[in-house]
Amino acid sequence: MRSAEKTDPLYPPIEPYEHGLLDVGDGARVYWEACGNPDGKPALFVHGGPGWGSLPVRRRGFDPARYRAVLFDQRGCGRSTPHASDPAADLRHNTTAHLIADIERLREHLGIERWLLYGGSWGSTLMLAYAQQYPTRVSEIVITGVTTSRRAEVDWLYRDAGRLFPEQWEKFRAAVPETERDGDLVAAYARLMEDPDPVVREHAADAWCTWEDALQAHEPNGTPGAFANRPLTDRLAIVRLCAHYFSHGAWLSDGELLRNAPSLAGIAGVLIHGRLDLSCPLDTAWLLARAWPDAELVVIDDAGHGGSAAMSARVRETLDRFASR
Numbered sequence: 411m412r413s414a415e416k417t418d419p420l421y422p423p424i425e426p427y428e429h430g431l432l433d434v435g436d437g438a439r440v441y442w443e444a445c446g447n448p449d450g451k452p453a454l455f456v457h458g459g460p461g462w463g464s465l466p467v468r469r470r471g472f473d474p475a476r477y478r479a480v481l482f483d484q485r486g487c488g489r490s491t492p493h494a495s496d497p498a499a500d501l502r503h504n505t506t507a508h509l510i511a512d513i514e515r516l517r518e519h520l521g522i523e524r525w526l527l528y529g530g531s532w533g534s535t536l537m538l539a540y541a542q543q544y545p546t547r548v549s550e551i552v553i554t555g556v557t558t559s560r561r562a563e564v565d566w567l568y569r570d571a572g573r574l575f576p577e578q579w580e581k582f583r584a585a586v587p588e589t590e591r592d593g594d595l596v597a598a599y600a601r602l603m604e605d606p607d608p609v610v611r612e613h614a615a616d617a618w619c620t621w622e623d624a625l626q627a628h629e630p631n632g633t634p635g636a637f638a639n640r641p642l643t644d645r646l647a648i649v650r651l652c653a654h655y656f657s658h659g660a661w662l663s664d665g666e667l668l669r670n671a672p673s674l675a676g677i678a679g680v681l682i683h684g685r686l687d688l689s690c691p692l693d694t695a696w697l698l699a700r701a702w703p704d705a706e707l708v709v710i711d712d713a714g715h716g717g718s719a720a721m722s723a724r725v726r727e728t729l730d731r732f733a734s735r
Contacts, residue, residue, distance in 0.1 A: 419722035420470040431491070432519055434512045436503035441489035442482040442516055446474040451549075451733055452522045454513070455481045456540075458531030458555070461651035463488030463644070471528065471725065476733040480525070482516060484509055484536075487647045495646035497606065501654050506661045510540045517547060526732055528725075530554035531690065531715070532652075535660060538667045538698075541674055550732045551679040554725060555687060555715050556695035558667040559660040567689055568596050568656070571625060574688070578624035585617035600653035603646075612642065615649040625688045629714025636716065671701035678735075679705035680728045682721060684713030 429443035464481040472479040486494035572579025586598035602614035619637035627634040683695040699707035713721040
């Protein structure tokens with residue numbers, strides 16, 4: 411979120427009142443924290459990536475007087491263990507189904523009956539998948555930067571968007587072995603991120619991050635280096651997890667989340683999407699809003715994937731409205 415307006419759309423910084431590492435099986439432990447009002451409306455922030463982690467600024471999206479806000483780091487990233495930057499960390503037990511089970515286990519651990527879900531980008535895929543499996547556990551959903559991880563969306567981000575930035579995309583393509591450059595680049599990167607040579611993994615991670623940054627930096631209000639400026643261990647985990655998930659279609663049948671969106675009837679949803687989002691074009695949000703009976707699509711004309719002051723203000727208004735619901 412950004413705070414370019416004179417009225418800051420974020421609440422003041424806050425520290426968690428409790429946190430922990432939840433044993434979710436398979437040798438994995440998921441970091442979680444809760445902040446705000448222990449008796450407030452339960453809400454879960456679901457971060458993007460995969461592998462981005464829940465940054466402290468995300469605590470500030472919730473009114474601390476009215477929300478019991480829970481944040482967590484998905485398997486393999488942030489403060490969760492083992493960390494995907496370690497090549498010894500086995501990703502066989504890091505799939506969408508595992509993450510859905512982790513969220514449900516965390517809800518049970520915290521004794522929460524139903525909670526609001528808020529997040530965006532990859533987080534929207536995970537929230538939608540969770541809500542479609544556990545609709546009675548979700549009160550509302552607020553999404554920025556809607557994605558469903560369809561094949562067309564992955565192809566756009568890592569191939570078709572190269573038509574807008576051919577020089578940058580050619581560098582992204584050139585980082586994989588020559589024999590794989592005309593094939594599935596995401597799968598090729600997934601293989602590079604499993605290479606035993608740390609130099610190979612770091613080179614692949616840097617090339618991936620440079621491409622992601624090229625898209626976001628050219629958006630209105632874009633932030634150059636959003637990926638490249640993260641610490642090396644974070645970059646390695648983000649790229650390894652992104653390539654792992656997207657090369658497997660997020661373990662979802664193509665278009666599954668859109669086809670099953672009618673099952674979300676009765677759950678209020680607000681889809682807040684930037685018209686100028688280069689990473690996640692608007693059509694996915696539009697299709698989801700048509701298929702989800704209780705979803706409202708809000709298009710922010712000056713925003714890309716990284717958002718804008720107008721987007722941040724709309725997110726705050728929406729979360730504040732749902733706080734009293």
